Amino acid sequence: MMRLTMIxxxxxFLRSHWRGLRHFGWITLIAGIVIFIDALDGSxxxxxxxxxxxxxxEGGATLMVAHSGMGGQRILRYVKGSVFSAAALLILAGQHDGNFVLAMIFGMLFLFDGALQIASAVVVRYRRWRPALWGGIIEIALAIFFFQPWPSHYSGTVPYCLGLGLAFAGWNMFILANRVKRAAVNPGLKGAVYMEEADVPxxxxxxxxxxxxxxxxTVHVWTPAGSAPSETIPRPVISRYIAAVDRNGVISTGHAALESPGGIYISLYPAELIDQSPDEFARLLRATPENNVPGRFQPDYATESAKWCPSTRKVRIRNYSEERLKAFWESYRQNESYNLTYRNCSSSVARALEAALEGSVGRLWxxxxxxxxxxxxxxxxxxxVALQIRKRAQTMAWTPGLVLDYxxxxxxxxxPRPTGWFNTTSRALKKMLQRRVAWGKGKSGEETAED
Structure with missing residues (x-):
């Protein structure tokens, strides 16, 4: 959370307000601890x-205007509204059943996330894997805490979660304040050269x-299923985020690249085909220097798409900095090594994207x-959503599917799209009015035809 917020x-932008961040972090941390302790005795x-x-x-209002969203925004609104509404109904249901169901849900979430984080840390051995391992252990301990009824017989489930959320958010805010106070450059960039801000939209x-x-x-993504040479076997999650297998048994892992109007094109391949036999694959998953192999960068999108196929998905972003992307690219291109886990095509695109978007939200607001x-x-x-994707990718590996969602x-x-209640409601009413007018015109046209 801290790094992405800084980016x-x-x-x-953050450095000039580090004191306010620190004070707000302390207040949030203390409030979370108080709420958590208050729930321990069941009163x-x-x-x-x-x-x-x-x-x-909040959940009902979100569901009412969710249809006015666009693309992924619409899906997120439906998910948010449904989750908020379901949680609220379980709380209002009261008694033991609603709290018990919520406790089991939260416990399963902590258990799954903790187990996945531990497994990733042990297998991949990425940087700072030991702190991540301990983080996974803490999550499993929290899962056990939610599963068992002590000390409040599940009546404190919601305050527990709210208190933990506020406490962790406050602690992260406190650390963020200290980091921006000391930071010389944004973590999205490598190097101490100050870059001029891009034009403010x-x-x-x-x-x-x-x-x-x-x-x-433009972020180009060749999805595993979309770039397969023939029809793939339907495996929704695996085919999207890991690899797709076609009817002939050919495995397709997809690819990702980034292209800017300034002529920068970032697309990293291994110079030679990596042996992906079962005996070697477990070893190759480790993000260690001995698994580095020579790589090569593709010259441009036209050349790459002509040799292979056009990208199956594109994500385009207006508000970015060409100068910051150029600074990143000048440094990153000096090393052409390729690592299956931590320096592949997808991780290269993710890092470049973060460099290009450095300060983008701060410039807007x-x-x-x-x-x-x-x-x-x-x-x-x-x-x-971006935080969860980034966490999963850094503890396992960036893949084209994760880069696409990120x-x-x-x-x-x-x-940003309009998200305020006034703007969202206005847009929803405008759409309803347009549909009403279109329906009225269609009906009048039918009556004229009948006459």
Missing amino acids: LLGVD LFFPIEPFACLLLF EVVEWDGPPADDETAL HKRGFWMAMGKLMSTPELW ARALSMLAD
């Missing part, structure tokens, strides 16, 4: 029913993705004040 808002001072009503209102929200003739950064920018970022569901989430942050 999107920009270190220069709650926390207003759980009003909180559930607010949650239900005149608008802060757009109605949709960039048009085909509009200048924009800085005129409206720091807390407006921070609130806008934190209240956008795509941020939390780029889509970041595009909604860098090129």
